[in-house]
Amino acid sequence: xxMSDSTDTWRDxxxxxxxEALEDSERSELEEHLEGxxxxxxxxxxxRQVVARAGxxxxxxxxxxxxxxxxxxxxxxxxxxxxxxxFAFSVPQLxxxxxxxxxxxxxxxxxxxxxxxxxQAEPAVPVAQAPAQxxxxxxxxxxxxxYESAIAQIEHVLDVGRERLDTATVRKVxxxxxxxxxxxxxxxxxxxxxxxxxxxxxxxxxxxxxxLDLLRRTAALTEL
Amino acid sequence: xxxxKTPRERSKLIEHALVPxxxxxxxxxxxxxxxxxxxxxxxxxxxxxxxxxxxxxxxxPDDADELTQDSFVRAWQKIAQFRGEAAFGSWLYxxxxxxxxxxxxxxxxxxxxxxxxxxxxxxxxSHERSSEIRMDFETAIERLPARARHVFVLHDVExxxxxxxxxxxxxxxxxSKSQLHRARMLLRETxx
Numbered sequence: 001x002x003m004s005d006s007t008d009t010w011r012d013x014x015x016x017x018x019x020e021a022l023e024d025s026e027r028s029e030l031e032e033h034l035e036g037x038x039x040x041x042x043x044x045x046x047x048r049q050v051v052a053r054a055g056x057x058x059x060x061x062x063x064x065x066x067x068x069x070x071x072x073x074x075x076x077x078x079x080x081x082x083x084x085x086x087f088a089f090s091v092p093q094l095x096x097x098x099x100x101x102x103x104x105x106x107x108x109x110x111x112x113x114x115x116x117x118x119x120q121a122e123p124a125v126p127v128a129q130a131p132a133q134x135x136x137x138x139x140x141x142x143x144x145x146x147y148e149s150a151i152a153q154i155e156h157v158l159d160v161g162r163e164r165l166d167t168a169t170v171r172k173v174x175x176x177x178x179x180x181x182x183x184x185x186x187x188x189x190x191x192x193x194x195x196x197x198x199x200x201x202x203x204x205x206x207x208x209x210x211x212l213d214l215l216r217r218t219a220a221l222t223e224l
Numbered sequence: 225x226x227x228x229k230t231p232r233e234r235s236k237l238i239e240h241a242l243v244p245x246x247x248x249x250x251x252x253x254x255x256x257x258x259x260x261x262x263x264x265x266x267x268x269x270x271x272x273x274x275x276x277x278x279x280x281x282x283x284x285p286d287d288a289d290e291l292t293q294d295s296f297v298r299a300w301q302k303i304a305q306f307r308g309e310a311a312f313g314s315w316l317y318x319x320x321x322x323x324x325x326x327x328x329x330x331x332x333x334x335x336x337x338x339x340x341x342x343x344x345x346x347x348x349x350s351h352e353r354s355s356e357i358r359m360d361f362e363t364a365i366e367r368l369p370a371r372a373r374h375v376f377v378l379h380d381v382e383x384x385x386x387x388x389x390x391x392x393x394x395x396x397x398x399x400s401k402s403q404l405h406r407a408r409m410l411l412r413e414t415x416x
Contacts, residue, residue, distance in 0.1 A: 059277030
């Protein structure tokens, strides 16, 4: 079918129209053209379908496990010369992560025990603003028993809601909890090496504050 | 009275709120920067599907495995530069895009000269036959001309803006827009 120059011109602007990238006056002109041009109307519908389809694509994993090849190459990299780089994170950073995580987890546990009020769930100690020494004091004050107690109470919360969750979700949550536990263990090990670093305490306290926020939300969600 | 969530909705909300991957990523990135390959493997497991999807759509299935591996190796080499200002996934994604586009640039002279940009390259249906043969949408994306494919994937699949795409691909925002339109116009044939 032969198309007019006008149709050609406007057809080239249909993507901009879809993306709301046209000036008001140009959009009005295009809409006026659409009223009388079936060709452009059809094209617009099809372009909308393309955009919708693109937005709903689902990623599929690779057919084979690519990790062994990656592991081999990064091992080669390491063996080719230990990387002489300045680390973005260091042992003290990890140490501070462990300190703060322990502190916040304990604080959260007390809030949970107090009835899951998100508004009340403030940390017992303002860790984020605490100087490094406070963090270290916290580290020494918070005994393993306190931490285990906090975790136990959080797990109790999950147990209560567990029957309302499907099996797959429970398994996913447990897997993720296991990953976090492993990260905590590793951070604790690093803590023993060099626990004093003010910058890292502040830095990681901020990170752990995010965790506090997440747990607040979780507590609120159990009421859904 | 508050609207009740379905069990599935509630489960998803709780799962998401409880342990988002971003926090796990942050810990594992810190450990990986210390040389912990186990932590890096956990990052790989959490992100490989998305990176592979990007590589496949940007470069095609033949190169997707290799580019995915290259992307993670590059990320391992550069992880000291990740400082946590953005989500690890976003940072990794940028690394992967750089790797994939670098790969394309290396091949560009050879491939573009031997196979000029055509919709029906590599045996895909020609314009005339498109009504007879309906391609899978993913396959249709893979067969787009390279520049149009890159812009389409980055804009319509990944949600980048034209000015961001322009920086990545070293083109103007206007060129990005015109390539996007070109890609959409070609792809609409697969849905017709």
